[in-house]
Structures are given as structure tokens and as C-alpha cells.
Amino acid sequence: MSYDYYLPDTAITSMAVDGKAVYAYVQIMSGALVECEGSLDGNPELYIFEQHNHVMARFRDKKPLDDAPKLFTPLAAAYLGDARYLFYVDDNNYLRDRYISPQARNKWVAGRLFSDRGIKVAQYSKLAAITVPNRWGTSICVYYQILGEDAAIESVNFKEGQSRREVDTRRVTDPPPYGTSLTAVLARDGIQLNKAVPFDPNSSLPVVYLQWHSLELAHAQGKGTVRRMEDLKLRFAPHTSLSVVDDISGLQYFYTSSDDNYVRRVIIKNNGQMEFDTLATPTPRSALAAVRVKPGKVVLFYQALEKETSEKVLLFGLTLSHSGGAWDGKPGRPAPPAKELR
Structure with a gap:
């Protein structure tokens, strides 16, 4: 298989900027990290892939770079001002970042967020990142799993x-599975962690979602105890792929089903009602990355086999639109192999 193809079972992360531009990030067979740039276009608006952008290589002169992403690195992305950040893990399991901005001449360069103090994560850790606006200024919150019996x-x-680590590092200490998926949304009125454990909707701390040791979905805020989502009454396959977005009218949970490998979605509306639907058939261990582009428009990224030959693993972007009181989904053109990005 060509080194230009996407790494099967690569981590996937995504972000949206200004209600139109959509970015997805993946690793390709050579180990390089790639940005898949696209946007909403047409009538009705659908996600359209536009081009690949090189983020960083893994090798130089056949040797891994000092800050090279490890193969199958977890990925997380968020923006800060006019800069886009991509977080990954190197061969020694230290957290790393790269960013692109006008100040960096619109090129991806090595970040300095972790240069003063290394953050070592568990070798099985996933990552999640979210942009958090608040009255003290915008920040990025990054979640990761550390070594230890409590996971x-x-x-x-x-x-x-x-460009340095803050002191207010927080830990969520109930025992999730080693290598659980991580995803986060901003706090607001209408998001309820647990009937018995309310949280502060005015806090700048996001709400993080993960898999509970009982294989249920769980969530927490700040230093609060992890609580399973009692009303959902769902159990997932171990290490299920998970992504959550908030469309204000309700939370949307995307996951891979344990019995038939479909991508499923449950929408929990603000009135407590739930809607379930089936969206796509990914490769068995595909990651999921959903992003809210603007109200009523969500794009879900996942890997699936090319239909014509079943020889290539491609990246698909499914556009989910809300109209007439209901959601529908339409797949866009899959992103082609990342030619010459090594």
C-alpha cells in the first residue's frame, strides 16, 4: 500500500472556524500528520473536501525526528485567536503541539506550549481539546490520560x-478503562451531568465525556467526580469510538455500536427527550470526530473502505443538517490519498 494513504485506524480530530471552514486531522502511512481542509458549500450546504496541508513529517533522512509523532498517535485540535493548534504524542509519550497562524507566515511550526515542562501521558492515552472563551480571555483545555492504577x-x-502550563491542572480520578475515548463540550444551561450532582453552567470549565468502567457513558467537570449518565441506559463496546457535539438545542453523542459496527447517534434534547438513529458503516476500529460548524450543521468524520475496490481506507465527512424539526445526513466526497505529503 502506498505511503500516501491514510493510516488505517488513525486518530481523527476536527475543528470548524467562522461557520464555514472545516478542518480534519489524520496520520498517513508514512507517519506524517496531515490537515484535510474543506468547507460547507452548495445548496443544501454539504461538507466539500478542498485540499491537504502538510503539518509535519515523522522521518527525515529515514530517521524519526526528535519531536516526531509516534505511529497511531492520538490527536486533538483547537483554535486560539487566529492560530490553529494540533496536539499529538511523540515516541516517548510526551505531549506535543504544532500551530499555524499569520504570525507564523501561515506555515505549520513547532509549538512551545510544552517546552518549559514536559507532560508525559500514558502510552494508551487518547486526547481531547476544546477552545474555551471566558471573561478572562480565550484558552485551550487539553485532556489526556496519565499512568497509574486509577487511570x-x-x-x-x-x-x-x-506559552506555558498553568497551575490549575485537574484530575478526574474514577476508574475509566485504559485508553478510553475522550471528548468535551462547553458548559451551559441545559447540560446536566447527573441528577444528584449538578454542575456550574457559568463555569469556564468544559464538560468532558469518557467511557465508564462499566462500559457506560460518563462525564465530569473540573475536579468533580466522574458520574455515569444514568438516563442514557446504554452500554458500549470496550474502547468504543466516541465524539460529542452541542448544537444548543441538544447534545449529540456519536459512537460505534457493539453489535453491528454502525455509527450511531443519540440526541438528548433540552427537554430530556432522546432520539436515536444510524448514520454510517465505518471500518471496524475507525475513530470518530464530529464538529458543529454552525447552528443546525454538524460534520462527522470517520474512515470507511472505498466502495469500488474495498482496497483503500478513505476519510469520509458526513454532513448532518437540521431542517423542518428533523436531522438528515448526506455524505460528501471522500478525501483522496494525501499525495506527496510525507
Whole structure:
């Protein structure tokens, strides 16, 4: 298989900017990290892939770079001001970042968020990142899993204009599975962690979602105890792929079903009603990455086999639109292999 193809079972992460531009990030067979740039276009608006952008290589002169992403690195992305950040893990399991901005001449360069103090994550850790606007200025919150018997989830915040780790690292210490999926949304009225454990909707701390040791979905905020989502009454396959977005009218949970390998979605509306639907058939261990582009428009990224030959694993972007009181989904053109990006 060509080194230009996407790495099967690569991590996938995504972000949207200005209600139109959509970015997905993956690793290709050579180990390089690639940005898949696209946008919403047409009538009705659908996600359209436009081009690949090289983020970083893994090798130089056949040797791994000092800050090279390890193969099958977890990925997380978020924006801060006019800069886009991509977080990954190197061969020694240290958290790394790269960013692109006008100040960096619109080229991807090595970040300095972790240069003063290394953050080592568990070798099985996944990542999640989210942009958090608040009255003290915009920040990025990054979640990761650390080594230890309790399989703790830790978070670190970075404020705009700062390039060092803050002191307010928080841990979520109930025992999730080693290597659980991680995803996060901003806090707001209408999101309820647990009937018995309310949370602060005015807090700048996001709500993080993960898999519980009983294989149910769980969530937490800040230093709060992890609580399973009692009303959902769903159990997932171990290490299920998981992604959550908030469309204000309700939370949308995307996961891979344990019995038939479909991508399924459950929407929990603000009135407590739930809707379930089936969206796609990914490769068996595909990651999921959903992003809300603007109200009523969500794009879900996943890997699936090319239909014509079943020889290539491609990246698909499914556009989910809300109209007439219901959601529908339409797949866009899959992103082609990342030619010459090694």
C-alpha cells in the first residue's frame, strides 16, 4: 500500500472556524500528520473536501525526528485567536503541539506550549481539546490520560498570549478503562451531568465525556467526580469510538455500536427527550470526530473502505443538517490519498 494513504485506524480530530471552514486531522502511512481542509458549500450546504496541508513529517533522512509523532498517535485540535493548534504524542509519550497562524507566515511550526515542562501521558492515552472563551480571555483545555492504577484523566489550560502550563491542572480520578475515548463540550444551561450532582453552567470549565468502567457513558467537570449518565441506559463496546457535539438545542453523542459496527447517534434534547438513529458503516476500529460548524450543521468524520475496490481506507465527512424539526445526513466526497505529503 502506498505511503500516501491514510493510516488505517488513525486518530481523527476536527475543528470548524467562522461557520464555514472545516478542518480534519489524520496520520498517513508514512507517519506524517496531515490537515484535510474543506468547507460547507452548495445548496443544501454539504461538507466539500478542498485540499491537504502538510503539518509535519515523522522521518527525515529515514530517521524519526526528535519531536516526531509516534505511529497511531492520538490527536486533538483547537483554535486560539487566529492560530490553529494540533496536539499529538511523540515516541516517548510526551505531549506535543504544532500551530499555524499569520504570525507564523501561515506555515505549520513547532509549538512551545510544552517546552518549559514536559507532560508525559500514558502510552494508551487518547486526547481531547476544546477552545474555551471566558471573561478572562480565550484558552485551550487539553485532556489526556496519565499512568497509574486509577487511570486518571488530567487536563491543562493554556491562555492566549501565554506559552506555558498553568497551575490549575485537574484530575478526574474514577476508574475509566485504559485508553478510553475522550471528548468535551462547553458548559451551559441545559447540560446536566447527573441528577444528584449538578454542575456550574457559568463555569469556564468544559464538560468532558469518557467511557465508564462499566462500559457506560460518563462525564465530569473540573475536579468533580466522574458520574455515569444514568438516563442514557446504554452500554458500549470496550474502547468504543466516541465524539460529542452541542448544537444548543441538544447534545449529540456519536459512537460505534457493539453489535453491528454502525455509527450511531443519540440526541438528548433540552427537554430530556432522546432520539436515536444510524448514520454510517465505518471500518471496524475507525475513530470518530464530529464538529458543529454552525447552528443546525454538524460534520462527522470517520474512515470507511472505498466502495469500488474495498482496497483503500478513505476519510469520509458526513454532513448532518437540521431542517423542518428533523436531522438528515448526506455524505460528501471522500478525501483522496494525501499525495506527496510525507
